[in-house]
Amino acid sequence: MRLKGLLLIVALVHLLSAASAQTARETREQFLARTKWWREAKFGMFIHWGIYAVPADCTDLHGNKGIAEWYMSNKQMQVKDYEKFAAQFNPVKFDARKWVKTAKDAGMKYIVITSKHHDGFCMFDSKLTDYCITKATPFKRDPMKELAAECRRQGIKLGFYYSIMDWHHPDYLPRRPWEQNVRPAAGADLNRYIEYMKGQLRELLTNYGPIAILWFDGGWEHSAEELHSREVNEMIRSIQPQIIINDRNHLPEDHATPEQTIPAGAMPGGRLWETCMTINDTWGYAKNDTNWKPAEDLIRKLCDIASKGGNFLLNVGPTAEGEFPPEIVQRLAAIGRWMKVNGESIYGTTQSPFRKLPFDGRCTVKGNYLYLHVFKWPDEGLKLLGLETPVVEAHALNTRQKLSVQRSSTPDGPVISISKPKALDPAATVIRLKLAAPPVVSQQAFAIQPDSSGVISLRARDAQIHGETARYEEGGGRDNIGFWTNPRDYVTWLCRVPRSGRYKVEVTYACPPQNAGSRYSVGVEGGPTISGVVGATGSWTDFRTETIGELSLTPGRHTIAVRIISMPQGAAMNLREVRLTPLG
Known part of the structure; x- marks a missing residue:
């Protein structure tokens, strides 16, 4: 597992728009019906299991930490030397019933398991190679067959991960740098490898019953055309029409x-x-990776993801004996206990209607219910800003205690105050609000206020993003609106201007030389605007601040927008902040 090379591929970013999400042969309604179970499930188990669990080592040749399933690459091994691990792989403690029950008890609704990782070893019975678990190991059994049967018995959906990259197959290209003299590429044929891959996908999709998900990985070394991705995906859907396919063979597909x-x-x-995320730092099992995330952190991550409308695929790396490490079992059990009480706040919910919350926590929605995931109860009491819909009643899910609700009005909109329950959950206390109707939230409550000097800072994290590609990014030197590759996309902020006058407009952005030159406007929606030109700052993370002019503003609430006038080089900029400073 390792995602590479996507950030600068403008064409791919365009493909990721929702307009391309459904297949060409289905309507939006059919797409929603096909993906309904997945959107409601929210929580799944990822399993990375293979012969790399034999060495169980996540370090490279120099002792630097990496990820265990890349052992062959980390140690720069030749194929024949890595193959020896197959003969040592004998997971006699593998118990499909126990694995599936562990996932189910954790509150997970589906499982995705590696049928073949980058090392090329097949964890299923394939007639197309001897390099598989039923032929090359003393175990001889097909764990995918046993898992498929057990998932059906316990009501869990099953999906297969399949690596496009294959370091073992003689026709897969390119060769690794350290093996080029030992295993020359002469005579190798990538198209022949694609036929092998298609044959294996047919096996996976016809020999194991209904398969819910096909999870590609390792496609970054080739284009969609080289991988015959459209043809491959059409073949997959012809065999399993209801399947969900991810985006890692350079087509957007379902998610x-x-x-x-x-x-x-x-x-x-x-x-x-x-x-998708690991519980420690590696996907495959590594005896030298003990950096385990606490259960409390994982629960909060699940709440965070659900509040943004996403799913959480949490990884397990089983040992070579076929068992989940005890540290993982303990954490999954703790998540399961929390989900047993609070699962209704996760399953079948949609993203929060609030742009921000005045407390440390998250929010999800289901029909007429709001669920508040409170990570730390605020000292000043729990409040909600801008909720227009009347609250009928409030309960804490952990104790079913009924809570009092008070509503007050302010110039910025309604404020809801909720009493503190007797017992708090250290991971997340969930408060269920029953509303008179689906929630309606006034954005007036979230108007950005000027600081004590009258300066209005319009930061990327507070922007409302309109369009198909632009999105907020954070981490790795980023705190900006990026992926801005559609000139019709734009961003807005609602702010309060304290007094009339002229305001200096400063814009902080980053842009590499090859994408510079876009023209953009900054101004009041329906009012005055000024324009600027995006210059080259060095890279997507080299930010600079430019003054582009002045705006005359009147007192009151205004919507400030940044729009693209022209985009000659395929991307606008990474926008971090617009700052309005009063003059005079």
């Missing part, structure tokens, strides 16, 4: 797959997405 990160907000245009 996006952020890895080891949680987006700052919902995907543009309602795009479906699923964060």
Whole structure:
């Protein structure tokens, strides 16, 4: 598992729009019906299991920490030397019933397991190679067959991960740098490898009953055309019409797959997405990786993802003996206990209607119910701003205690105050609000206020993003609106201007030389605007601040917008902040 090379591929970012999410042969309604179970499930188990569990080592040749399933690459091994691990792989403690029950007890609704990872070893019975668990190991059994039967018995959906990249197959290209002299590429044929891949996908999709998900990975070394991705995906859907396919063979398909990160907000245009994440730092089992995330942190991550409309695919790396590590079992059990009490606040919910919350926590919605996930109860009491819909009643899910609700009015909109329950959950106390109707939230309550000097800071994290590609990014030097590749996308802020006058307009952005040159406007919706030109700052993370002019503003609430006038080089900029400073 490792996601590479997507950020700068402008064409791919365009493909990720919601307009492309459904297949060409289905309506939006059919797409929603096909993906309904997945959108409601919210929580799944990822399993990375293979012969890399034998060495169970996540370090490279220099002792630097990596990820265990990349052992062959980390140690720069030759194929024949890595193959020896197959003969040592004998997971006699594997118990499909126990695995599925562990997932189910944790509150997970589906499982995605590696049928073949980048090392090329097949964890299923394939007639197309001897390099598989039923032929190359002393175990001889097909764990995918046993898992498929057990998932059906326990009511859990099953999906297969399949790596496009294959370091073992003689026709897969390119060769690794350290093996080029030992295993030359002469005679290799990628198209022949694609036929092998298609044959294996047919096996996976015809020999194991209904398969809910096909989860591609390792496609970054080739284009969609080289991988015959459209042809492959059409074949998959011809065999399993209801299947859900991810976006990792360079076609958007059904959902996006952020890895080891949680987006700052919902995907543009309602795009479906699923964060996949490890419980420690590696996907495959590694005896030398003990950096386990606490259960409390994982529960909060689940709340965060659900509040943004996403799914959480949480990884398990079983041992070579076929067992889940005890540290993982303990954490999954703790999540399961929380989900047993609070699962209704996760399953079948949609994203929060609030742009921000005045407390440390998250919010989800289901019909006429709001669920508040309170991570830390605020000292000043729990309040909600801007909720226009009347609250009928409030309860704490952990004790079913009924809570009092008070409503007051302010110039910025309604404020709801909720009493503190007798017992708090250390991970997340969930408050269920029953409303008189689906929630309606006034954005007036979220108007940005000037600081004590009258300066109005319009930051990326507070922007409302309109369109199909632009989205907020954070981490890795980013705190900005990026992926801005559609000139029709724009961003707005609602702010309060304290007094009339002229305001200096400063814009902080980043843009590499090859994408510079876009013209943009900053101004009041329906009022005065000024324009600027995006210059080259060095890279997408080299930010600079420019003064582009002055705006005359009147007192009161205004919507400030940044719009693209022209975009000659395929992307606008990474926008961090617009600052309005009063003059005189």
